[in-house]
Amino acid sequence: MNNNPKSSNKIAFQGQLGANSHVACKIYFPDREYLPCNNFEDAFNAVKNNEAKYGMIPIENSVMGRVADIHNLLPESGLFIVGEYFHRVEHHLMALKNSSLQEIKTVMSQLPALSQCKKFIKKNNFTEITAADTAGSAKEVASLGDRSIGAIASSLAAEIYNLKIMSSNIEDADHNTTRFIIMSNKAESPALNDKKVITSIIFKIRNVPAALYKGLGGFATNGVNITKLESYLVDGNFTAAQFYADFEGHQDLKHVKLALEELSFYSKELKILGCYHSDPYRN
DSSP states (O other): OOOOGGGGGEEEEESSTTSHHHHHHHHHSTTOEEEEESSHHHHHHHHHTTSOSEEEEEEEETTTEEOTTHHHHHHHHOOEEEEEEEEEOOOEEEEOTTOOGGGOOEEEEEHHHHHHTHHHHHHTTOEEEEESOHHHHHHHHHHHOOTTEEEEEOHHHHHHTTOEEEESOOOSOTTOEEEEEEEESSOOOOOTTOSSEEEEEEEEEOSSTTHHHHHHHHHHHTTOOEEEEEEEEOTTOSSOEEEEEEEESOTTSHHHHHHHHHHHHTEEEEEEEEEEEOOGGGO
16 A cells, blocks of 8 residues: 555656656646656666655667566566556757767767667767766756767657757667556556567576477467577576566456466466556557
8 A cells, every 4th residue: 555645646667857767757647746766776766765756667678688687676576567658768968058960079878779779870980978867967967067988768758858859769769669668666557468579587497398389389379479489598508598578458358267287387486476457659
């Protein structure tokens, strides 16, 4: 139970004000309060400790792949996935308002953002400075007062830190999209008859021959479509992996329950992380 009424209007995210996660929060949860957190663990804890109603957490990007740390935090967080949002990432070069593109010699941003804008950076022969995050870079550029330094960040960051956008949409790939999951202390499953539903699970397969093949066989025989399956090592153990999976269908549908029962027979642990509406981006 939430004992802090003020938290019901807050959305936690990792990064500083103006980060892409902040942009995603404003689009998905307009007219709310937004709580910036230093790292992902702090964002999870803000929700867990009722400092925020929801957490907006990036889980994977179409260019960079999965977001580090998230899969390790999910199983032990005690939180539930209650939604997803696919956000088109737009990177912009910004600098002091009295600067110009020709004056900029150095560009500052988070490493993934720099990597996603390699062609633009090379074309302009910029020197790169790696920073903790995109919005933090914009804030730093504003505080330095140096017209030769620019930042790669969101248009929201330019607005917040009073910078001028020199070049827009400088990302290399026009499909640059981040999938966010919305985390909550309480599960919020859709109605059983809703069609566009995703269920997410984490499981550890038994260390026996063909266990994964046999465990996932129930999804095939029951007509359950797995949209994502990813493995990762836990506790430095190379003999058994933990798996994260998304599949289509409500967790309480009969054919889904049969598939999960078969998987559980071949698993040491199986945890349902959430059952939620799929984002229209999937259509």
